[in-house]
Amino acid sequence: MDEENCPVNQTLKIISKKWHLHIIRDLFYGKKKFSEFKESNPKITNKVLADTLKDLESKGIIEKTNFEENFKSTEYSLTERGKRLNKVIYELGMFSIEDEAYPSQEKEESIQILKSNLKID
Known part of the structure; x- marks a missing residue:
């Protein structure tokens, strides 16, 4: 099996990126909001956190839910894939x-x- 088709390699491409496991861990520990992730990981910049959340969402690991029309209340949660x-x-x-x-x-x-x-x- 070549490296590109290796399932372990495919998973590592997702979870080995800096901050990804921190955010996934935080979701398992009940954190849901941008501010909670920031508080838990104070060294992460707002831009990097936003990019990390977008990347995890694009990979199907997390989902974003907006609770108000103006998007002021946003929460993140693990998808079934992320829960695995x-x-x-x-x-x-x-x-x-x-x-x-x-x-x-x-x-x-x-x-x-x-x-x-x-x-x-």
Whole structure:
């Protein structure tokens, strides 16, 4: 299989872009608004955040909903496709939690938070 047709490579093209996983994680953790993503990721500029949201939307990972005619109230949510990334993000979190350097007293609580937010049984 060549690199262009590799399914892992295709997924990495989406999630490896800077800020993409941060925004996807934030959506799993209940954030929905531009200002909430900005608060959670203070180093991201408004332009980069807007571009990231547009890119994730164009890839079918998130969807945008406008609640007022003047578009002042906009929320983002994961699509069904985006929700399928829960196991990927869970495993990324577990990779860190299972590291010997991770504080042992926080491991179980961190695992439960991951499972709850990512809807992992």
